[in-house]
Amino acid sequence: MSTTVRIVKTPDVLHGKPRIEGTRVGVFQIGTLVREREWSVEDAAAQFDIDVSQIQAAVEYYDEHPELMETLQAQEEARQQAMQAESRCADLK
Template sequence: MSSTVQIVKTPDVLHGKPRLEGTRIGVLQVGELVREVGWSIDETADQMDLDIAQVEAATEYYDDHPELMETLRAQKEARKQSIADQSRAE
């Protein structure tokens, strides 16, 4: 990971999930776009208004912490399901 780009976790931003310092952009979001959706580093940087070093740092962190990313992905899916269930409530 680049020494100039920091991945941080702070309780008051993104509920403490890892993110790029100085942004509200989570590592999971960047990692999924690059690794799961197939966007290139350049495309991700352009679309998310990040620089290449930030995308590389987030992707490296994503790759280095697969268990954490799977936990975050499961939490995201559970939230989506909860919202869907509430929207169908009578």
């Protein structure tokens, strides 16, 4: 029996970002590791303790939604910059 891996977005999990159904593993996170950091699908599956088919579904979604992934990348960069600025402010106190 073949099961279809679904990518879902729900507001109460990962702030509504796309994820592999039944997990808290985000598509952006998987896509970045596989496409940008050149992890193998098998290594990512082992790291997150999920099936290779789930990783493949996440990578396919990542590839099929480049504008959304660019938006998520920009949000992540803004979050990191805000954290760095907050850290610098704390150091000045």
